[in-house]
Amino acid sequence: MAISIALSVILRIPSLTASTDIWQQLSLHGVTVLIAVSAYSVILRFSWRMVGGKASFKSFFVTYAYFGGVFLIFGLLLEIIKVGAFKTLDLALYEAIVAARLDQTPLPATQNSEAQLLFDTIDITGDLLIIALGWVCWGAYRELNQLSKIRSFFAFLIQACLGWLSFYLAIFIFSGLS
Numbered sequence: 001m002a003i004s005i006a007l008s009v010i011l012r013i014p015s016l017t018a019s020t021d022i023w024q025q026l027s028l029h030g031v032t033v034l035i036a037v038s039a040y041s042v043i044l045r046f047s048w049r050m051v052g053g054k055a056s057f058k059s060f061f062v063t064y065a066y067f068g069g070v071f072l073i074f075g076l077l078l079e080i081i082k083v084g085a086f087k088t089l090d091l092a093l094y095e096a097i098v099a100a101r102l103d104q105t106p107l108p109a110t111q112n113s114e115a116q117l118l119f120d121t122i123d124i125t126g127d128l129l130i131i132a133l134g135w136v137c138w139g140a141y142r143e144l145n146q147l148s149k150i151r152s153f154f155a156f157l158i159q160a161c162l163g164w165l166s167f168y169l170a171i172f173i174f175s176g177l178s
Contacts, residue, residue: 001037001065004033004072004073006026008076028174033072036166036169038067041065045060047155047159049159050155051154052151054146055141063137065136071130072076077121078126082119082122085115086115086118089115093110093113093115093116096108
């Protein structure tokens with residue numbers, strides 16, 4: 001996970017301003033990810049415990065930290081590819097969007113843009129790949145708990161109802177620290 005956090009900060013360096021402290025960014029991301037992984041591991045353990053799972057918190061934490069690191073880097077690489085494709089196909093529109101965000105003015109229309117179409121296609125494809133990878137990862141949790149597919153399904157439903165809590169916790173902490 002530490003390698004993934006460091007890589008995510010390094011990959012973001014081109015988009016940071018000159019006054020941004022790289023060590024502050026590294027520590028901010030590290031703290032946020034550690035809390036998010038811990039919180040989601042608690043939710044996972046609770047979800048599996050509710051359906052009879054016996055795996056330890058440590059096993060959930062280690063497994064999710066590994067998978068989370070892969071998801072973090074994969075998501076960041078997808079973001080870089082999407083932005084790069086958009087900039088390559090329509091640099092003027094990209095610069096107008098960035099300027100509008102900086103000035104906090106309405107964004108320019110992108111409905112008829114080939115760049116937006118490619119951006120959305122890459123986004124949807126990436127989301128589908130992340131869902132497929134998540135499906136594979138869920139099997140690891142089922143293996144950790146040695147439970148049936150039906151119990152795994154109910155653990156998934158519980159996690160789906162509670163999992164968003166760790167996401168918002170991470171966002172609130174990141175916003176509070178930055």
